[in-house]
Amino acid sequence: MKASRVKARDISKKLGFKHCEIVDAIGFRGGLWVAWNNDDIKVSIMETNEQFIHTMIERGSDKIFVTTVYACPNILIRRSLWPLLRRINPGNEWPWFIRGDFNATLYSNERQSSALRTTSIDCDFYKWVEEMELTDMGCVGPYFTWKREGCESRIDRVLANAKAQSTFIDAVVKHLPWFKSNRCPLLLQLWPGMVPRSSTSRPFRFNAPWVLHDDFNRLVKDSWEHKVNWVENIEKFIKVLVDWSNTSSLEQLQRKLWFELEEVILQEDLLWAQKAKCDWYTLGDKNSKFFHTHVNDRRRRNKIEAILQENGE
Known part of the structure; x- marks a missing residue:
């Protein structure tokens, strides 16, 4: 999203978030926001880059690592992202979700176009996912996440390591309805059907x-x-x-x-x-x-x- 840092923070507050980490856009390229409230969690910004924001979320003794990505559309610049993400890999000791716009597809069926020649899959992206032993979380809702002038593709997704999958077995990624944008919003729910509550307001459940x-x-x-x-x-x-x-x-x-x-x-x-x-x-x-x-x-x-x-x- 292209907006000044001051305007971005103002929009974040209007949306009800108390904290916001921003990576400025370069012209019309890039730009990342990560916004949160810390009522019962602690969010630490571990590292920022023009293509990602890496965060650690703590609640008590539990930790989750979440990396928000906006990969550059230029394949040569995007290629520099994969070794950086390898370096920040927390391993399988803690859950790790990598989410966002990768500007690349993993499989041929993730891109559909009326053009005679279409963009092929990104081999560097595919190789990185395989080497890191990550799993695509799949999706519920519209399959494609981006569309423009007869072209559709699934370039936005959520990836997870083995620890994240075993910890959040019921986690689901929902593709929300299109609204005034050529992009489909993604919603990651770690506990589908449950509204997060503080420990003081949690209802009693008989075990x-x-x-x-x-x-x-x-x-x-x-x-x-x-x-x-x-x-x-x-x-x-x-x-x-x-x-x-x-x-x-x-x-x-x-x-x-x-x-x-x-x-x-x-x-x-x-x-x-x-x-x-x-x-x-x-x-x-x-x-x-x-x-x-x-x-x-x-x-x-x-x-x-x-x-x-x-x-x-």
């Missing part, structure tokens, strides 16, 4: 595995008073239950159950890979991130996020 705990029956008997009405009993029981759920024994039980679930899913994936005559035995043992990534990838593909009507909407 079914609690009933398996040996101490659960005792907790119910000790906290429930027969002479008190139902509403007061429920309110008291919820408070006691929340405090009780934070004990280390319950956390261990939850970790144990998640580990068992992942083992079952992993075994199922190995079986499918073998039936499909996949060379799974050359790609690592049962604990390799290859299979974890493919499990999460299949989950995402099998989810129905939207339905296409006959009228194309």
